[in-house]
Amino acid sequence: MESLGPLISWARTRGVELDGIAPQQMPGRGIGAVATRSIKAGQVLMTIPAGAILRLDSVPASISSRLPSASIHGLLAAQLAAGCDAETALRRDAMPSLQSFAATTPLFWHRRLRDLLPAGARRLVARQETALERDWAAFHEGFPGVARDAYLRCWFLVGTRAFYHETDATLGYPWEDRLALLPVADMFNHAGVPGCAVAFSPEAYTVTATRACARGDEVFLSYGEHSNDFLLAEYGFLLDDNPWDTADLGAFVLSGLDAEQQAELRARGFDECVVGPGEQWHLPDGALDILGRHFAGEPPRRAANGGRQGKPQKERVLAAVLTRFLDEIRDVKSAIRAVTVGDDAQCATLLRRWDQIEALVKRAIRGVPS
C-alpha cells in the first residue's frame, strides 16, 4: 500500500477531520489508527462528511447504467476498478494490493486447504465465491477491458473496508449489502473489545472514543461481534482473544449420520450446534435420542423408560459429542500437517484456527456437569 498522506490531504479538503489519531504501520495488522496523544472517553476522533463518502448514490451513471442489477458491493467495486477520475485513483492507490489479500484470504487458498477449514468458515468462503463470481460476470460484461485481477482487488477492498450505510436508497438492498467506503476511516483495525465506536447521520459519520487510551496505543474499532471463522473468511485474520468466538459442530454432528437420520434430526428441531464462551447448546431435546445412540452408545428410547431421558442423559450426550469432535480435530490437524499444497503461513493459520476450536471445545467439556 502507498502512504495515506496524499489521501489524508485530499480528505481534509472534503471536510474529513482527524483529532488525536494517525495511521501507523502495525506489525501483523497492516496500517492501524494510533493515538497521537492521550485520549479521553467521549472524544470525537474522526468526522467524515457525507460528501467524502463513496456510496450508492455517488456511483456515476456511466458505471451504474452498465450494471443494471448489481449489488451495492458490485457497484462500489466497479467504481474503484473502472473509475478513471483523479479522486477514485487516489482512493484506490491508498489501499492494499491484491497480493496482500491472496496471502491471507482463504478464497485464494488451494482447494485442498480450503477443504480443511472449519465448516463455518468453509460455508462463508463458498458463499463469498458465489457472490464474487456473480459480480465479476456482470462487471466483465459491462467493462470487458478491465482485467479480472484488478476487479478482484477492488471487490475485496470493498468487502474488507466498507462501513454499514443505511439510507432510503440502500434500504432496498439486503442489510449486508448496505455498504459505503469512508476515506481514511478504513484504517481502523478490529478488536473484540474496541476503543471507539462509529455513528452515522445523513450528514456525517463520527468515530468517538469509548474509553481512554494513552499516546501510542492503537485504537481499535469493532467490525461486529464476529467469530474467528467469520473474521478469517471475510477479513483474512484471526484474533487470539476473541470474546465472540464460537465453534460450529453442526456439520460434524450430521456428517456421521445417514440421510434418513439427518432428516429425522432436522425434523426434531436440530438446526445448529454451536459452542463458545457464554454460548448455550442448541441441541433440542427431540434430537437427544438419535445423538445419544450415535455418539454415546445409548440404547434406543422406549416409552416405558421415557422418564430416564432427563438432564443426566442430555449431559452425557453433550460430553460424548464434544469428545468425538476432539478426535475429529486431531485428525484434521494431522491432515493439515501432511498437505503438500499452499504455503507455510496458510497452514499455520489453519492449525491456529483448529487450536482455537480445540480450546473452545475443551472448555465446553469442562463446563458440562458430570
Ligand SMILES: C[S@@+](CC[C@H](N)C(=O)[O-])C[C@H]1O[C@@H](n2cnc3c(N)ncnc32)[C@H](O)[C@@H]1O
Ligand atoms: C478496514 S481494514 C483495516 C486497515 C488495514 N490494516 C490496512 O492496512 O489497510 C481491514 C483489514 O485490516 C486487517 N485487520 C484488521 N484488524 C486486524 C486485526 N485485529 N489483526 C490482524 N489484521 C487485522 C485485515 O487484513 C482486514 O482485512
